[in-house]
Each structure stands twice: as structure tokens, then as C-alpha cells.
Amino acid sequence: MMQSEQFLGIGMTSQRTRERLVQRLLERGISDRRVLESMRSVPRHLFVDEALSSRAYEDTALPIGSGQTISQPYVVARMTEAVLQCRPRKVLEVGTGCGYQTAVLASLGLEVFSIERIGALYEKARRNLSRVKLSHVRLRHGDGYQGWKAQAPFDAILVAAAPEELPEALLQQLAEGGCLIIPVGGGGGQQLLKVTRQGEQFNQEVLEMVSFVPMLSGAPR
Ligand code: SAH
Numbered sequence: 001m002m003q004s005e006q007f008l009g010i011g012m013t014s015q016r017t018r019e020r021l022v023q024r025l026l027e028r029g030i031s032d033r034r035v036l037e038s039m040r041s042v043p044r045h046l047f048v049d050e051a052l053s054s055r056a057y058e059d060t061a062l063p064i065g066s067g068q069t070i071s072q073p074y075v076v077a078r079m080t081e082a083v084l085q086c087r088p089r090k091v092l093e094v095g096t097g098c099g100y101q102t103a104v105l106a107s108l109g110l111e112v113f114s115i116e117r118i119g120a121l122y123e124k125a126r127r128n129l130s131r132v133k134l135s136h137v138r139l140r141h142g143d144g145y146q147g148w149k150a151q152a153p154f155d156a157i158l159v160a161a162a163p164e165e166l167p168e169a170l171l172q173q174l175a176e177g178g179c180l181i182i183p184v185g186g187g188g189g190q191q192l193l194k195v196t197r198q199g200e201q202f203n204q205e206v207l208e209m210v211s212f213v214p215m216l217s218g219a220p221r
Pocket of ligand 1: 064068069070071094095096097098099100101102115116117118121142143144145160161213214215216217218
């Protein structure tokens with residue numbers, strides 16, 4: 001335990017509350033051991049503002065600034081589990097936010113490329129990831145609706161914001177057999193979809209109902 005953590009009294013607490021979170025994920029049906037281990041080991045409290053760090057291991061989304069949120073741990077675990085089912089090596093993430101989901105993917109040994117549209121969050125993710133020594137991921141400030149053509153194809157693409165329709169550019173950047181995990185729909189709720197590419201065929205499966213911030217397209221800010 002780091003001395004500063006001990007001083008703040010969050011060292012042991014976070015150990016225990018992390019374990020409680022893993023229990024909850026198990027109860028909610030997350031069964032992939034690699035995902036559970038990653039959720040246990042990645043320090044979510046380092047990705048949220050200090051004032052919120054005591055709530056970091058609750059299974060809820062929390063504000064990260066710029067009107068955005070760090071995703072709920074259950075949703076991160078669920079999406080990561082779906083990504084792993086595609087047996088990926090190279091993954092694109094759209095919507096880096098604070099970098100927590102990015103860290104979970106990187107901790108699983110995947111090669112991660114991640115795009116964030118809001119400059120302040122792109123900078124925040126860069127700082128957070130270097131603090132947890134996962135700075136080898138490739139981050140980019142830009143519009144993820146267009147994907148990352150120069151690095152395509154990807155074995156899996158994970159999107160953390162909801163467009164109204166499937167973005168064609170992302171479908172085209174999937175490798176053969178690759179999958180896109182994405183919330184789709186506007187307004188009240190969205191469907192979390194898993195879209196698998198077979199040649200020019202894209203097979204859709206609904207994983208569950210979710211609630212993400214809307215995906216915005218156009219010039220980054
Ligand atoms: N997994 C992130 C989720 C952040 S919320 C985390 O846990 O922190 C979704 C993020 O998607 C926001 O940061 C938002 O700015 C970003 N976003 C929305 N539309 C985007 C787009 N077109 N390209 C890239 N990022 C986008």
C-alpha cells in the first residue's frame with residue numbers, strides 16, 4: 001500500500017470494496033475469470049476525481065467532467081467479456097473518457113487504440129493511464145465515428161457512446177470474423193449490440209438494454 005493511500009485511509013477500504021464489486025459482478029452473471037481479475041486489479045479510484053474516490057468501487061457511473069461519465073463497472077465488464085469472445089489481439093475503443101475501460105482492455109494484454117473527441121478528456125486519460133503504467137496504449141484526439149482507418153482492421157471495436165445507427169466506417173474497419181460491441185439508439189434507452197463480420201455479412205445479436213451518453217460526430221473539441 002502506498003503511504004499516501006494509507007494516510008487517506010483508502011488503501012484497505014479499496015481492497016475490500018473492490019472485492020465486493022467483483023462479487024457483485026459475479027452475481028450479475030460475469031463469469032469470465034480474466035475479466036473478473038482485471039476488474040479486481042485495475043484501480044478505478046485513480047480514474048475518478050479525488051472527491052469521488054470513496055465511491056469508485058460502487059457499481060455506478062460517475063461524472064468525469066465535460067458532461068461525461070465513467071461507465072458503470074458492470075457495463076465495462078460485460079463489454080469486455082463480449083470483446084474477449086471475439087478472441088482479439090488488436091482492439092479499437094471509441095470514447096476513451098477517463099481511460100478506465102482502456103486500462104481494463106490493456107491489462108488483458110490486448111493492443112489497444114482509443115479515440116476521444118473531447119480534448120480535456122483525452123488529456124485526462126493520458127495522465128490516468130501513465131499513472132497506472134499503462135501508457136503503451138495508443139490514444140488519439142478525434143472523431144471516433146470515422147474509426148481509425150490507418151490502423152484498421154481491428155479484431156474488435158468497442159464503442160462507449162451511443163449513435164442512432166450503426167456507423168458504416170466502423171463496420172468496414174472490422175477484420176474478418178471481428179466484432180463490434182456498440183450501444184445503438186436514441187432517447188430513453190439503447191440496445192447493446194454485438195455485430196460480427198463474415199465477409200460482407202454483419203450478424204447482429206442484442207446483448208442487453210443499456211444507457212450511454214450519445215455519440216457525437218463532427219469536428220472534435
Ligand atoms: N469508457 C469511458 C466512457 C466515457 S463516456 C470511461 O469509462 O471513462 C463516453 C465518451 O465517448 C465520452 O468521453 C465522449 O466524449 C466520447 N465520445 C462521444 N462521441 C464520440 C466520438 N464521435 N468520437 C470519440 N469519442 C466520442
